Amino acid sequence: xxxxxxxxxxxRTRFQEFWTSPATRKLRRNPLAITGLVITLLFGLVALFAPxxxxxxxxxxxxxxxxxxxxxxxxxGAAFWTAxxxxxxxxxxxxxxxxxQQPTKPSAEAPFGTVNGYNIFYGLIWGTRTALKMAFIxxxxxxxxxxxIGAISGYYGGWIDNLIQRFIDVLFSLPPLxxxxxxxxxxxxxxxxxxxxxxPTLPIIVASCVxxxxxxxRLIRGEVLRTRQLEYVDAAxxxxxxxxxxxxxxxxxxxxxxxxxxxxxxxxxxxxxIAGLSFLGLGFEPGFSEWGQLxxxxxxxxxxxxxxxxxxxxxxxxxxxxxxxxxxxxLRDALDPKSR
Amino acid sequence: MLNFIVKRLIQIPVVMLVLSLMIVGLxxxxxxxxxxxxxxxxxxxxxxxxxxxxxxxxxxxxxxQYGRWLNSTLHGDLGYxxxxxxxxxxxxxxxxxxxxxxxxxTAIPILLISxxxxxxxxxxxxxxxxxxxxxxxxxxxxxxxxVVGILxxxxxxxxxxxxxxxxxxxxxxxxxxxxxxxxxxxLTVDAALNGRWDIAWDALQHMILPALTLVIxxxxxxIKVMRNNMLEALTSDYVRTARAKGLAPGVxxxxxxxxxxxxxxxxxxxxxxxxxxxxxxxxxxxxxxxGVGQWVVDAAxxxxxxxxLGFAMLTAVIVVVVSTVVDIxxxxxxxxxxxx
Numbered sequence: 001x002x003x004x005x006x007x008x009x010x011x012r013t014r015f016q017e018f019w020t021s022p023a024t025r026k027l028r029r030n031p032l033a034i035t036g037l038v039i040t041l042l043f044g045l046v047a048l049f050a051p052x053x054x055x056x057x058x059x060x061x062x063x064x065x066x067x068x069x070x071x072x073x074x075x076x077g078a079a080f081w082t083a084x085x086x087x088x089x090x091x092x093x094x095x096x097x098x099x100x101q102q103p104t105k106p107s108a109e110a111p112f113g114t115v116n117g118y119n120i121f122y123g124l125i126w127g128t129r130t131a132l133k134m135a136f137i138x139x140x141x142x143x144x145x146x147x148x149i150g151a152i153s154g155y156y157g158g159w160i161d162n163l164i165q166r167f168i169d170v171l172f173s174l175p176p177l178x179x180x181x182x183x184x185x186x187x188x189x190x191x192x193x194x195x196x197x198x199x200p201t202l203p204i205i206v207a208s209c210v211x212x213x214x215x216x217x218r219l220i221r222g223e224v225l226r227t228r229q230l231e232y233v234d235a236a237x238x239x240x241x242x243x244x245x246x247x248x249x250x251x252x253x254x255x256x257x258x259x260x261x262x263x264x265x266x267x268x269x270x271x272x273x274i275a276g277l278s279f280l281g282l283g284f285e286p287g288f289s290e291w292g293q294l295x296x297x298x299x300x301x302x303x304x305x306x307x308x309x310x311x312x313x314x315x316x317x318x319x320x321x322x323x324x325x326x327x328x329x330x331l332r333d334a335l336d337p338k339s340r
Numbered sequence: 341m342l343n344f345i346v347k348r349l350i351q352i353p354v355v356m357l358v359l360s361l362m363i364v365g366l367x368x369x370x371x372x373x374x375x376x377x378x379x380x381x382x383x384x385x386x387x388x389x390x391x392x393x394x395x396x397x398x399x400x401x402x403x404x405q406y407g408r409w410l411n412s413t414l415h416g417d418l419g420y421x422x423x424x425x426x427x428x429x430x431x432x433x434x435x436x437x438x439x440x441x442x443x444x445x446t447a448i449p450i451l452l453i454s455x456x457x458x459x460x461x462x463x464x465x466x467x468x469x470x471x472x473x474x475x476x477x478x479x480x481x482x483x484x485x486x487v488v489g490i491l492x493x494x495x496x497x498x499x500x501x502x503x504x505x506x507x508x509x510x511x512x513x514x515x516x517x518x519x520x521x522x523x524x525x526x527l528t529v530d531a532a533l534n535g536r537w538d539i540a541w542d543a544l545q546h547m548i549l550p551a552l553t554l555v556i557x558x559x560x561x562x563i564k565v566m567r568n569n570m571l572e573a574l575t576s577d578y579v580r581t582a583r584a585k586g587l588a589p590g591v592x593x594x595x596x597x598x599x600x601x602x603x604x605x606x607x608x609x610x611x612x613x614x615x616x617x618x619x620x621x622x623x624x625x626x627x628x629x630x631g632v633g634q635w636v637v638d639a640a641x642x643x644x645x646x647x648x649l650g651f652a653m654l655t656a657v658i659v660v661v662v663s664t665v666v667d668i669x670x671x672x673x674x675x676x677x678x679x680x
Contacts, residue, residue, distance in 0.1 A: 170358045173656045175618050181640050182363060182652050189643040190369045272484045276622055279486045281641050295486055299626075302490075302498035310494055314487050322482040329478070 026334040033330020039323035047129040051083035054125035057095050063088035092130060094289045095122040103306045113308040115297045118287065120309065124316050126289030131271035131320070134201070138208045139266050145209065146216025147259065151247050153217060154224030161221075168214040176211045177273070183207040184282055200284050204274060212266070216259055223255030230254075261332045268324030275317060291317050341671065348664040352657060359656050360413075363649055364406050370645075372398040378419035378646030418653070419646030423639040428650035431635060436654075437525030438508060439624075439631035443616040444526075445547050446554045451609055454559045458566025459598055462574060473563065480560025489553040489626035496549060504546050506628035513542050550627045554620055562608050569601035576600075603674055610666030617662070618655045 018024060027033055046053060055069040064087075066072065066079045074080055083091065097110060098117040106113045112120035153164040171179065187203035227233065228251055236250050271291070277283035278292030286293055291313060298310040367375055372393045379396055380386050393399065397408060412419075418428035424435075461473040497505035504510065508527065509517070520527075520534050528547075531540035573579060574597050582592045619633025628634065632651065639647030671677045 170355055170362070173355045173359060173659045174652060175615055175655065175659070177621060178618055178636075178652065178655050181621065181636065182648055183366065185640040185643060185645070185648045186366045186369060189374055189645075276484060276486055280622060280625055280637050282637070292486070295490060298490060302494040304499050310490060314491060317487055318483060321484065322479065325478060325482045
C-alpha cells in the first residue's frame with residue numbers, strides 16, 4: 001500500500017499532502033475501513049446509476065420522453081442525463097408488475113422476485129438512491145444548522161448561550177426517534193389534509209433536522225469554547241476582524257474535525273432511521289422505492305418458501321450499514337490523535 | 341446532594357412546560373377540526389363537532405388555547421386516544437406496566453452480558469476471542485432493530501415454530517386473565533403470585549423474541565465502551581501497583597480494574613433504561629407487544645394527537661427522572677463526584 005513515494009521536490013501538491021498525512025496513512029493501513037469505503041462507494045454508484053441498473057418503465061418512461069427502456073443507455077440522448085441526474089418523481093415509484101399480493105419467485109423480469117406485485121429489485125436499487133439522497137440532504141442541513149447555532153452559542157456565551165443550551169436540554173428530554181415521530185405526526189396531519197397526494201419527503205426532512213441539529217450544536221459549542229481562548233483568535237481580534245469573520249474563518253474550521261466523523265456515521269444512521277419510520281408506516285407510502293417499505297412488506301410473508309422477500313432487502317440494509325460503520329470507525333480512529 | 345436533587349426535580353415542570361408549549365404550538369398548524377379530535381369520545385360527539393370546537397375554544401388565539409390545555413392537563417385530563425379507544429391516562433396505566441416488564445427482562449441481560457463480554461474482550465486483547473467479539477460488536481450496531489426483529493420472527497416463529505410470534509399471551513390464556521388478581525401490574529409476576537404458572541410461562545415466552553432483538557441491537561455499544569474502559573483501567577498505575585504487591589490476578593482484574601471501568605456503564609445503563617421505558621417503538625410493533633411503544637406508533641399512524649402528546653409528556657418525565665437517579669447513583673458509587 002506504500003504507493004506514495006517520498007516527495008522529490010519540496011513543493012507537494014495538495015493531494016500528496018492529503019495522501020501522506022498521518023491520518024490518511026492510518027486509514028489506508030486499515031483493511032476493514034478500506035473495505036467499508038469501497039462498499040460505500042459502490043452503494044453511491046448504485047444510487048447514481050440507478051436508472052441504468054433498474055431500467056425505467058411505465059410513467060417514468062413517459063416522463064423521460066422516451067419509448068424504449070434501452071434508450072436510457074445512450075449517453076448522447078437527453079434521457080440518459082435526465083435519468084441519472086434529475087429523474088422525474090415517477091421514477092422513484094416502484095415498478096408494479098401485477099396486482100397479485102402473493103410474492104412471485106425471482107425471474108428475468110424481477111431478479112429478486114416480487115411482493116404485492118412490486119419489483120423488489122427495482123425497489124432496492126431506487127431505494128438506495130432515495131436513502132442516499134435523503135441522507136445527504138438531512139445531514140447537510142443538520143450540519144449547517146448545528147455548526148452555526150453551536151458556534152454562536154459557544155462564541156458569544158452569556159444569555160444567548162444559556163437560552164440555546166436550555167432549549168437543547170428540552171429537545172434532549174425526548175429520545176430522538178420519539179421526537180421525530182411526534183413532529184412527523186403533526187406534519188403528516190397538516191399535509192394530508194390538503195388535496196392531492198401526500199409527499200412525505202419534506203415532513204421527514206424537517207422532522208429529522210429538528211431532531212438532529214442539537215447534537216452537532218452541543219459538540220461544536222464545546223469545541224468553540226476550547227478554541228476561542230487560543231492566542232491566534234485573540235490576535236485576529238486584535239487585528240480588527242469582525243465577529244462573523246472570526247467565527248467562520250478562525251474558530252469553526254479548527255473545531256470541525258470532531259463533527260466530521262459524526263457526520264459520516266450519520267450518513268449511515270439517517271437512512272436507517274428513515275427506513276425504520278417507513279417500516280412503522282410513518283414514512284414513505286407503500287409503492288415508493290424505499291428500503292423500509294420492502295421489509296414491512298416482508299412481514300406478511302415469513303414462510304421459508306418466500307425467503308427472497310425478506311433476504312434481499314435485509315442484505316442490502318445490513319451491508320450498507322456495516323460498510324458505513326466500518327469506514328466511520330476507521331475514520332474516527334485515524335482522526336483521533338489519542339489512538340495514533 | 342439534597343440541593344442537587346431538588347434542583348433537578350424543579351427541572352421537570354420547566355422542561356414539561358416548554359416541551360408542551362412547543363408541541364401544542366405545533367398543533368396550531370392543524371385545522372380546528374383536527375385539533376378537536378382528542379376530545380371526541382363517541383359517534384354522538386363526532387356529530388356535534390362544531391359545538392365541541394366552540395366549547396373548547398379551538399379557534400381562540402394560541403395563548404388562550406394553551407392555557408386551557410394546561411388547565412385540563414393539570415386536572416388529569418389528557419384527552420381521549422382513538423388508537424386505544426380509551427382515555428390517554430387509562431391507556432398509559434394499562435400499557436406502561438407491560439413495557440416495564442419488558443424493560444426489566446431486557447435491561448438486566450444486556451448489562452450483565454455486555455459487562456462480561458467487554459471485560460473478557462479487554463483481558464484477552466488482540467487474541468482470537470477479542471477479535472471475534474469486536475466483529476460481533478460492529479455487526480451488532482450495524483443491524484437495525486427492524487431487520488433483526490423480522491429475521492428472528494422468520495426463523496423462530498415462521499420456520500422453526502418454537503416461539504410465539506405476536507402479542508403478550510396466547511388467545512386461550514387471555515380469557516383466563518379475568519381470574520388473575522393484579523398485585524404489581526407485571527403479568528408474569530402477578531400470574532405466578534396467583535399460582536397460574538402456565539400463564540406466567542406463556543407471557544414469558546412471548547417476551548423472549550422482543551427481548552432477544554433488543555439484546556442483540558443494544559448490547560454492542562455497551563460492550564465496546566466496557567472494553568475501552570477496561571483497557572484503560574488495566575494500564576493505570578494503581579493496577580500495576582496492585583500486581584506488584586502480589587495480589588492474585590483475578591482479584592486485581594475484578595476488584596481494582598473492573599470496578600473503575602464500570603463507572604461510565606452506569607450512565608450508559610441510564611440511557612438504556614430511558615430508551616426501553618420510552619417504549620421500543622419498532623420492536624414492540626414487530627412483535628405486536630401491547631406496550632406503550634406499540635400504542636404510540638398506532639396513534640401516530642392515525643394522527644391521534646392526544647395520545648402522541650400524552651406519550652411525549654410521559655417520556656419527558658421518564659427521561660428527567662431516570663437521568664436524575666443515574667446522576668445520584670453515580671455520586672453514590674464514585675465518592676470523587678461532588679454535587680455542587
